[in-house]
Structures are given as structure tokens and as C-alpha cells.
Amino acid sequence: MPGTDSEAAATGARDSSLPARSKLAVTAGRMAAAASKSIGRGSGSVIGGKVALKLDPYLLARLADHLDVVLVSATNGKTTTTRLIAEALRAAGPVVSNALGANMPAGITSALAGGSDARYGVIEVDEKYLAGVARDTSPKAIALLNLSRDQLDRAAETRMMAEKWREGLQHTDAVIIANADDPLVTWAASSCQRVVWVAAGQAWKEDAWSCPSCGGVMQRPGDDWYCQECGFRRPQPHWALQGTHVIDPNGSAWPIQLQLPGRANLANATSSAAVAAVFGVAPQVALERMQSVTAVAGRYDVVNYLGRDVRLLLAKNPAGWLETFSLIDGPPAPVILSVNALDADGTDTSWLWDVDYERLQGHPIFVMGQRKLDLAVRLEVAGLQFQVVDSAEEAVRMAPPGRIEAIANYTAFQQLRKVVAAG
């Protein structure tokens, strides 16, 4: 996720065990955050963190020093999983977390500076910064959920990201909780000493047809995968998602009852249960606590707008769209699609052609956003019926009855959220 401001403010007195320089850095950061907020430039958590890190470059390490830390990274699902893990660990003690997605070092520093009484730090980390944050925070556990193509006009290539993880994490003392169904994640994790493998599934397969280790063509029968040339293969999982149950290492099945929809969130809950176990929280307890999570930073939120129920769904890349299509109400539920290509989204829209919009056959479709014409061509080629509109209001007024599923990419989602909140 791009480095956006989060609403997580840096508040709260800092632990008295911090050295003077660090205390000063925390205070200065808080003042910068407050100043930024007062002039209406977001929450100020990122600027606050930047100021604090400038004054004390070791601040993140010092703040993390007395916390039991878990890091969460992935292309998709890291904000939600961070939230699920935070809820689960609250069973064992107070938690501090960058719950709203400010996931680069400055935002993470800000969030930790706000949690003076916490025992656990549950931290979402941008993929590119994982190795550095892992070095600074000496985590007890690191959850690696998935890797797939995302914002290719500015991000590193997908396999390069896996290589960065592999090199950056190979000497970590942390327990790695890794998705055994993702060959890139498996390859990244397999040089680590202690790995807990989770069969969390992965619907998107297009970034791992060649073996990350030797380049051979990957064989992928059913849920299994292996490279015929070098023998790199799917590890035997310790934990698994099976239908709507978590199977723990003892073979016991625990029901997952989430308020969050979709297969991807069942997978996130499974990984979260495996993480919770590292911290001594039993799956039953962890899963029960995850039930309380509803919308995460507005995602999955059902809002009333112009007298209609609209469900807000975020999908930023082909893998995310694929998971989203699998959770929406079936036809004839109306669907709004909104796509932007601002800097935070990536300015290249070619990924639209990797998304199977053909799956929306039968839905009334409304297309909007800055790049609605790119979407229109995509849907025309898919042979779908659709209407191009200028606003969410126009789409909602034209939509036939039923709950409306609104799927948007990053900045389009933020805009949509604002519009429907304003009513």
C-alpha cells in the first residue's frame, strides 16, 4: 500500500525507559503531527514519524525494544490481517498497531510511539521495507501472506521482491508464518530457520508459472505445485484453511466465523490463528476474537447512500480483483466499478487486462473513475453490457434494485468513501 497518511495519531506518553534523545524525538514528532493535522493535511502520523526518526534514527528500534513484535507483509490483505492478529493478541495483553495502514518506517514509528502501555506490537509493513523493519524491530514473528504483480510502473518486479525478502530475512530469529500455496512466498521463506507453513490458498497464479529458484516451468496440479527441474515444491503445511475451518497442527478443526466476507479473509484468519499460536493464544480464542472485526479502514463497509445499500470493496491489482469477484453477490446484483490511475494507484492501467471481468456476466455494470474509458474498452472486449457514468450518485440512481457492490482501486476507493459518507 502506498505511503498515505493514516488517521493513527502519535499520542500518549512515552515509556520513561527511553533515552532523552528518543523522548525528545517522540515529542517533536508529536508536535509536527499536530501541526500538520491542524492545517488540514491528514492525520500527520507520517510527517510526525519522519521528524522523530530524523532526530533519533534508532527510535523505531528503541520503541520496539520492549514489545513482542509481529510483522505482517503481503501484496494483498496485510491491513486486514494486521487487524485480525491485533484482535487475537488482545486476548494476551495490550496491543499497539498501525491499524490504518501507514506501513512505511515513519508511519510505523508514529504508531508505536502512541502505544506506551502495549506489550505486543502488530505491524503492517510495506513489502519493500520488510527487511529493514525486520532488522530494526527484532520481531518474534513475521507473517508472509502472498506476492503478486502490483503497480509495475514503479514497484520492483514480483520475483525481485521475493528475492529481497529471501535475502533480507535469511538470518532472522523470527518465526516465519508463510503461505505454502504461494510459490514466491515459499521461496522467500524457505531460507529461514523456523518456518510455520500455512495452506492459505491463492486464487491468482499468473506470477508463479516459472520456478522462483531455477526458472523451470512450474507444474500446478490441483492445489499442489512443484518444479520438475530442480525439485522445489510445496512444503507440507502445519496449518490449513479447509472450507470455513482452520486445521491446526494437531489436526483439530476450528470454525471461522468472520463478519468479513470472502475466501481471502478466511485465508487471512487462518494465517492470523497461526501467528496467534506463536504468542501462546489458542486458535479457538483467537478466532473468537476475530469475529468482532467488521470493516477495516472502510473496506467491506456497507453504507446507506441515497437510500440504497452500497458495499465498498477495495481491489488494487489483478489478484485482489479476482478475490473480490468471488465474494460479491451473484447476478443480478448491480456492480459499480471505479478505476483511477493517480500516482498512488500506479499510472499504468495495463493490469485491467489481467483481470477476468468476464466473470461479471449477468450483472448490471456501471463504470466510473478517472480511467473509466480504459475500463469501458476492457468490458467491451469482454463482451459485457455496461454503462459509463460520471459519478457514484448517477450510478446509484440508475442501478436496479438490490445491494450495490462498489469495487474500486486505491484512490478511487478513497474518493468513493468520501462521497458516500457525505451522503
Place this chain on the structure above:
Amino acid sequence: MSDSSLRLVWVYPDLLSTYGDRGNALVVERRARQRGLNVQRIDIRSDQPIPTSGDIYLIGGGEDRPQRLAAERLRADSGLPRAVDNGAIVFSVCAGYQILGHEFINDLGEREPGLGLLDVWSTRGEGARSVGDVLAESDPVLGLPTLTGFENHQGVTHLGQGVSPLAQVTVGNGNGDGSGTEGAWRDTVFGTYLHGPVLARNPAVADMLIKLALDVNALPAADTTWYDALRAERISAVGQGA
């Protein structure tokens, strides 16, 4: 070209399908079907032999390592050069374009031989990566409207005597060799740095490939309303530096 069916071969989607390359296959397929053609799309994974009897071959863009693997496997499989000898049409993008040339620089920083189907060779650019929207005016011989697309590459491609530039850029870098050229072509073999994917932004290019395959000068009309709207919007936005 056999009967009224078109054999469309998509080469190595497991390695070279990073920048929406599937779109090029979908657009050719769609526009051929709209003309009443029977389209057989054949996706060839890199552990399968390349058929020699296709009408149109598409080869897409990819990351540096898959590009090397694709070049190795294509050299070992003589299918694509034989298909070109048979008169097949080849449309290549970015990494695929470089592979069709004499050589390119691979992920290990070494010179990697290509297929030599286009008289071009690629080196690695010294400057910043070329990333962003492109506008280009195509070779007048091809009679195409303004090309629009998106480029994302470090490579610089140099053109030999045996090819013509596909276009001249007005916005963006294209081949990046300082000449202002974009892509290259010879007879039935085409290469470009534009993705986006390029055929969705430029349906006239898709139609050109279909016409070449059918060996006809014109095709029945097919609706281009949304393509035209997208093109107008992109040409305007990019022309204004948006």
C-alpha cells in the same frame, strides 16, 4: 490462412505476460470474431513446442529473468522462425520485441542472443528507466492513425538496415536510441515498446494484423466507439502533459 478461421498463437504467456499482454490476444480475437471469423486461440506455454501453422503470433513483455528463459527456449525451439518463413505475422512487445532482434542484455548483464527475426539489437540504457505514456506517428507506409500506449523499459533498441521504424515518437522515448523512433518492422514481423496493451489503445493495429493474415486490403466495419473515446482522452491528456 485456412478457410475462414484464424489461428492466433500467444507465445509463452507463462513468461511474457506482465503488462496486460493478454489484452492484445483478447482484442485480436474480439475484432476477428466481429468480422465473422472463426478464431482459434492457442496459448503456448514455454515447455510446449511452438506450432508452425499459426496465422498470427503474439509475444509479450516480461521481467528480465523470464525474458532470458524465453529467449533460451525459443532458440531451442525453431517453431517461430519456421512460422515466419511460412509467412506468419508476428507482433511483439517490449521484452518480446528485444528477443526477436539479434541480441539483448539479459538479467545477468550478459549479451543474450535473440532470434534475429528483426534486424535490431538492444542494449541497456544508461539513464533513467523509460516509464510513461507514449504518442507516436506511425510509418506512413502502414497508414495507421496516431499510436498511443504506455512504455516501461530500461532497454535501448538500435535499428539496422533491414527494418523500418514502426513510428516516430512525439511523447515518450520509444527505442530510446536518440533517433526518436519507436519499434521496428519488416514484412510481417513487428516490434514495439508500447503496451497498455497496445492493441486495445490502437485497434487499427489489430485490424492491420488481421488484414495481413487474411491477405485483404479491407475488413467489414466493426464498432470502435469506446476505443475512439479512450484514444481521444489519452491523446489529449498526454499531449497536455497529464
